[in-house]
Amino acid sequence: xxxxxxxxxxxxxxxxxxxxxxxxxxxxxxxxxxxxxxxxxxxxxxxxxxxxxxxxxxxxxxxxxxxxxxxxxxxxxxxxxxxxxxxxxxxxxxxxxxxxxxxxxxxxxxxxxxxxxxxxxxxxxxxxxxxxxxxxxxxxxxxxxxxxxxxxxxxxxxxxxxxxxxxxxxxxxxxxxxxxxxxxxxxxxxxxxxxxxxxxxxxxxxxxxxxxxxxxxxxxxxxxxxxxxxxx
Numbered sequence: 048x049x050x051x052x053x054x055x056x057x058x059x060x061x062x063x064x065x066x067x068x069x070x071x072x073x074x075x076x077x078x079x080x081x082x083x084x085x086x087x088x089x090x091x092x093x094x095x096x097x098x099x100x101x102x103x104x105x106x107x108x109x110x111x112x113x114x115x116x117x118x119x120x121x122x123x124x125x126x127x128x129x130x131x132x133x134x135x136x137x138x139x140x141x142x143x144x145x146x147x148x149x150x151x152x153x154x155x156x157x158x159x160x161x162x163x164x165x166x167x168x169x170x171x172x173x174x175x176x177x178x179x180x181x182x183x184x185x186x187x188x189x190x191x192x193x194x195x196x197x198x199x200x201x202x203x204x205x206x207x208x209x210x211x212x213x214x215x216x217x218x219x220x221x222x223x224x225x226x227x228x229x230x231x232x233x234x235x236x237x238x239x240x241x242x243x244x245x246x247x248x249x250x251x252x253x254x255x256x257x258x259x260x261x262x263x264x265x266x267x268x269x270x271x272x273x274x275x276x277x278x279x
Contacts, residue, residue, distance in 0.1 A: 067184035074187035075176035087139030093205035101125040107276025120166040134161040160235025168213035218248040226254035
């Protein structure tokens with residue numbers, strides 16, 4: 048009886064503590080890219096309830112497409128008019144950035160840097176895995192068995208995304224990502240800390256320190272169009 052009770056307790060503990068985590072991890076692991084993109088758009092819909100619809104203009108939207116192609120990381124980029132500081136990576140490699148990230152800086156390297164840092168965060172935590180941990184094991188099971196999330200799975204997730212940015216990546220992989228993208232890290236570093244003290248490594252080890260990057264992040268006309276995307 049004692050052994051049977053112990054086995055039952057162990058099985059119950061396994062089901063309660065291990066199975067939900069394994070279920071969530073498996074659902075995130077096997078989700079196809081098309082489903083990730085679809086879920087990313089659903090998360091964007093939740094965000095827009097708080098931030099307003101993404102900014103759009105003919106020239107500004109073309110500039111966003113050019114920026115995504117230039118960095119070669121995000122599948123698409125959306126600029127949100129309020130409520131977001133910096134950038135966030137959503138499932139499906141969809142990146143959202145705040146209006147001030149494109150309107151405030153003098154050069155597009157700051158926006159590019161925010162996007163590079165947010166995209167690198169996927170190596171630390173898959174955005175879909177993060178979402179499913181929020182939604183719970185039931186939502187993960189639903190995704191595995193039906194291919195869709197329950198209607199209520201994303202309720203409140205917009206607030207979660209806005210309030211909890213991923214921590215900045217370590218300097219070494221971040222600098223490698225800047226080098227691979229052909230973008231100077233110094234403008235992004237000073238945008239994070241105008242004093243430069245806490246980002247000295249990104250400034251001193253800038254892969255393009257003292258020399259121009261291989262090609263501009265955006266042409267001047269494209270950058271001007273992007274800066275006005277929320278005003279047009």
